[in-house]
Amino acid sequence: MKRKILILVVIAGLAGLSVPLINLAVGVPVKPAYTQLKVETPEAARAKDILGAKCLMCHCEDPALPFYAKMPVASAAIGKHILAGQLIFDAEKLVAAGGRQEVALAKLEQSTELDTMPILPYMLAHWDGALTAAEKADLLAWVRQVRAASFASGLAAPAFAAHAVQPLPAKWPAPLSEKKIALGDRLYNDKRLSGDDTVSCATCHDLAKGGTDQLKFSVGVRKQVGGINAPSVFNAAFNFVQFWDGRAKDLADQAGGPPLNSIEMDSNWPQITGKLAKDADLTAAYREVYGSDTWTAANIQDAIAEYEKTLLTPDSALDLFLKGDKAALSAEETEGYALFQRHSCATCHAGESMGGQTFEKPVDAVAFYKALGRAPGKDDFGRLNESKAEVDRFKMKVPNLRNLAVTQPYLHDGSKTNIQEVVVLMRDHFVPALNRRPLPDADAAKIAAMLRKSTGTLNGRAL
Ligand code: HEC
């Protein structure tokens, strides 16, 4: 009897061992579409090979799977990791985009630096699955090459030039029309864009209040209250799409929303253009830009968008620091900046405006809303409301972290006024589980102190 058990154990052991042994011999299959992707540099070619061999199985749609993934027990075990991996990072899309996805690139950098990938269960079945030191160096070399070529603002001091966070430029990168800006400025402040002439864009996006209304929820015509916090118009030009759920593709598209929204401005274009056409002075300014007296919604939106591209807020203490002025941040704030990177904050909050490049969701939405002390409702469904895709439930456009000292309250529900409290929520609910490192309150305070120093200047004046 004992002998029989012993033999069974040996057979089971050998069968278990055979998975990693066969994997060692044949490697992980790579899907043909990936093999055919074109790359631009030798660094990209090297990164493509490494990602293809060691990461793609869990980080692309429709991966080619190794033989054992078809075995029932293994496939159940590995399947949940594959699903989680696919949702959080798509290596195939990153390679296909030549690396030009600022947040995915920062995530790749962070997982490589923290040494979190591939995950342990994978390495148990793939004994050569871990990244070697040379492979890590190669992945990081590609990340930094792409960042320098495509995302660096060119303003950072050498020590910070390769960082995910970049100084905010003082000017919009493309040429703007002065006359259009001046017209857009007038329209932005014009209450005739609302049905009862009481509300302008500036009512809810006051330049003296950080480009917000500093309210939990905005108040529109007839004192109606909305259901989601108004983000700042400052630096919104850098967002990849507009609104928390991304339903407007750019600023001009966005500017068409509020005038027709029954809670916000409650008007319609015939009414608005009719009112503006009676203003001879404004119509003359309009004619100079658009060569016609006929007011159109598209031109009104275009002019407002042009004006919003001037609402950039450079030269915060954080920016001066990144540009090389070491004294611009205190020792505590300097440490806060390092902690911001170490704790993966700079992955989602990457770039010149520290956000605004992707939709992201809490690791566990149930736990996040529990921490907020309420059940989620429609305004919390985020991207899902627009895309109708279940994977988008609870995904929000990542807010930018500029001018935080004057844009309270925070989060899409405006539920927090204390930055440190938000930092702790981020640590517990947005930093991916495997990236989490202990972040004591004292360190969260340092991050919060640094974030307060992201408050910049508008036309040379401190906000
Ligand atoms: C067996 C599946 C599997 C493999 C293989 C794998 N990953 Fe992952 N990956 C995951 C899972 C699961 C997560 C989510 C982890 C978490 O929630 O913390 C993840 C998360 C990530 C993230 C997002 C984390 C962040 O910092 O934002 C990145 C980037 C990543 N993996 C890169 C890689 C790279 C690079 C490789 C290859 C060296 C790799 N992965 C191999 C399953 C895998």
Ligand code: HEC
């Ligand atoms: C009654 C208050 C109110 C008025 C008036 C208003 N907004 Fe907003 N604005 C908001 C709220 C609330 C949001 C967020 C809504 C959402 O994401 O669903 C928002 C979002 C935005 C955004 C997107 C920012 C981002 O980060 O996604 C921009 C840009 C913006 N508004 C500009 C304008 C302009 C231009 C006007 C005038 C045409 C205007 N707003 C009028 C309250 C208002």
Ligand code: HEC
């Ligand atoms: C996985 C992506 C992700 C990571 C990692 C992340 N954040 Fe966020 N952050 C978000 C999203 C999404 C929101 C908006 C959440 C909401 O409103 O429900 C947000 C909101 C914020 C806000 C509020 C901004 C405002 O104006 O409302 C702050 C401050 C912030 N994050 C700081 C941090 C810090 C500090 C870290 C690191 C500890 C961090 N974040 C890590 C995605 C992320």
